[in-house]
Amino acid sequence: MPLLVPPAPSPALLSVLAALSSPTAVREARTPALRTAQGPLDAEHPLPVHLFVPATVPGGLPQARLTGWRFHIRAGAGVAAAGETVLTPDGWVFSRFSEGPFLASTERALRQADTLPNTYQPHLLSVPGLYMLALWLHCRPRADAATAQPDPSDLLVPLAPAPPGITSHRVHRLVDLAPVLSVRLAPPPLLGSPA
Template sequence: MPLRIPSAPALAEQTVVAALREDTTRKARPAHLVGETPRLVLPLPLHRLTPVGSLAEPPRARLTGWRFLLEAEGRAVGAAETALTADGWEFSHFLAGPFIASTERGVGLAESLPTPYQPRLLSIPELYMLTLWLHADLDADPTTGDPLPDDLLVPLAPAPPGIAADRPVRTDALLPLVTSRVAPLGLAS
């Protein structure tokens, strides 16, 4: 089933386009992007899982930015991220590394599923973990909301030890594991 890719805010996209055009950006382009004029593809809202105090608390997420894959000659060559600030959208940084290819694999996997989803990214900084969050509510505002029990999470590689990368897992199965790893000692029981 096709994914329902959300539209990024125009100002977020414009900050990335401006950063790509800027030769002397303070957030320098990675060496592999120098001389390239990549296209922005696959805009995904980036949410952060808020720290949890116990397994009894429902998972909460908050929007922190938008991430765009950068494509050149038909392949992803990197990503660019924006951040939500008090003044609006601001270019944050360029990215390279294994999360780019893993995001592409996760999207390909999601497109092969029988149910359509709205893709998002969910960051769990305490575990240095990023997941492709497949939200079941296609009509939801992509900038709000929390993971639902029947949403799927696809941990992106590299995933923390004991968590399989590039495999979809229901939120209600993965988040208790994640929560038990990041909850303060004594609260996880």
């Protein structure tokens, strides 16, 4: 079934479009594909980006905190880069252009999610402590993307490259993968006091 992509806040989209129309912002971007792109550039596939917050109680669900929106920047038939925004006290502002393996992996995961039998709302879930990004498929497709929180029926698709021991592009139930992530993020136990 198709994904139900949430609408991005207008100021977030406008900030990316303004950056795309700025020759300086595009020319100085550290994204070779964007600097050499031919034809018009357009922002599409808005995805809310959330920070993974481990569960505070054993067996509990993790939390998610909205940190930004990511747009795929289309140049002709392909995706050249991602445009990212962040929320500041003054509202949504353009953050940066980026490219790399997560860009193609996100495209692949979105196509993969489109083949699933249920409708989901796509988000990106960032786990910086593991250098991990996952496509988070929220089971409530009409939820407010800014306040959405993990649900036991949600799915996660780790993007490539995934941390060791986690298979990228494999669909995981959130309740199965979240505890693994939480354990890996936990500080090591204290080994006792020195003698």
